[in-house]
Amino acid sequence: MPTPTIQSPAVEEHPDVALVARAREGDTAAFEQLVRQYDRQIFRVAQHITQNREDAEDIVQDVFLKAYEKLDQFQGNSKFSTWLVRIAVNESLMRLRKRKTSRTVSMDEDVQTEEGAIPRDFADWSPNPEQIYGQSELGDILRKTIQGLPPGFRTVFTLRDIENLSTEETAEALGLSVPAVKSRLLRARLQLRERLSRYLKQPEGVKP
Amino acid sequence: MTCTEFLAKMTDYFDGTIAKELEAEVRQHMCECSHCEVVVNTTRQTIKIYRDTDVYELSTDTRERLIANIMSKCRGKGCA
Numbered sequence: 459m460p461t462p463t464i465q466s467p468a469v470e471e472h473p474d475v476a477l478v479a480r481a482r483e484g485d486t487a488a489f490e491q492l493v494r495q496y497d498r499q500i501f502r503v504a505q506h507i508t509q510n511r512e513d514a515e516d517i518v519q520d521v522f523l524k525a526y527e528k529l530d531q532f533q534g535n536s537k538f539s540t541w542l543v544r545i546a547v548n549e550s551l552m553r554l555r556k557r558k559t560s561r562t563v564s565m566d567e568d569v570q571t572e573e574g575a576i577p578r579d580f581a582d583w584s585p586n587p588e589q590i591y592g593q594s595e596l597g598d599i600l601r602k603t604i605q606g607l608p609p610g611f612r613t614v615f616t617l618r619d620i621e622n623l624s625t626e627e628t629a630e631a632l633g634l635s636v637p638a639v640k641s642r643l644l645r646a647r648l649q650l651r652e653r654l655s656r657y658l659k660q661p662e663g664v665k666p
Numbered sequence: 667m668t669c670t671e672f673l674a675k676m677t678d679y680f681d682g683t684i685a686k687e688l689e690a691e692v693r694q695h696m697c698e699c700s701h702c703e704v705v706v707n708t709t710r711q712t713i714k715i716y717r718d719t720d721v722y723e724l725s726t727d728t729r730e731r732l733i734a735n736i737m738s739k740c741r742g743k744g745c746a
């Protein structure tokens with residue numbers, strides 16, 4: 459698959475480049491180092507998109523095996539981690555499609571929904587949600603909330619806001635244009651905000 | 667600036683990629699519109715809370731099992 463080129467600024471060589479070069483020569487220890495650097499990130503991305511732990515674990519393995527087989531195709535004009543994320547997104551969407559046989563899953567379909575396009579809840583939030591809910595309860599709320607987002611929205615939010623990819627890197631990983639990423643990101647953030655408001659807003663009349 | 671126009675600029679504002687003169691307008695709108703001010707603050711909190719909470723953790727056991735599987739298959743591909 460052709461990698462869309464984005465303008466790469468003149469930066470110092472990323473340490474991954476040397477590891478990839480060694481792995482290409484057959485140095486499996488170098489490859490293991492790369493696996494250990496990015497396995498958690500790949501797992502999070504896969505789990506966020508598929509919402510299925512078993513799938514996410516399989517995807518971690520598939521992504522690194524695919525990457526290993528295709529190391530020669532890694533061009534070095536994007537970050538190695540972005541390249542991995544891109545493979546992970548493709549694998550995840552494929553699994554998601556397999557599970558939802560009746561429904562197609564694409565990056566484009568869910569822009570139709572109007573939910574979250576216009577904010578409705580204007581109550582301010584408690585500044586310390588971790589004091590209202592325990593860690594595990596908060597985790598449940600966050601999982602439940604992001605689960606309800608259309609796949610295209612939660613994928614963009616995951617890459618951009620949770621994994622901290624740049625807008626350009628997110629666009630590259632998803633095969634979307636920069637404006638398309640921006641509009642999905644806004645919608646994703648607003649939908650999550652609206653849904654979390656239910657749990658995190660301050661009781662009426664209470665001012666900090 | 668209307669609330670709709672404000673929302674359309676919110677992503678660029680968050681990302682710091684907004685043009686200087688627009689940024690002044692955005693800030694001005696937030697001073698005048700408490701609804702949009704709340705939307706910005708709570709959206710910021712939304713992002714922060716997801717960033718700070720590891721929603722999906724990989725246990726050490728699972729992790730080591732996955733890595734061992736990956737590495738044994740890589741070694742099986744005739745390298746090293």
Ligand SMILES: [Zn+2]
Pocket residue numbers: 668669672695699701702703
């Ligand atoms: Zn407003």
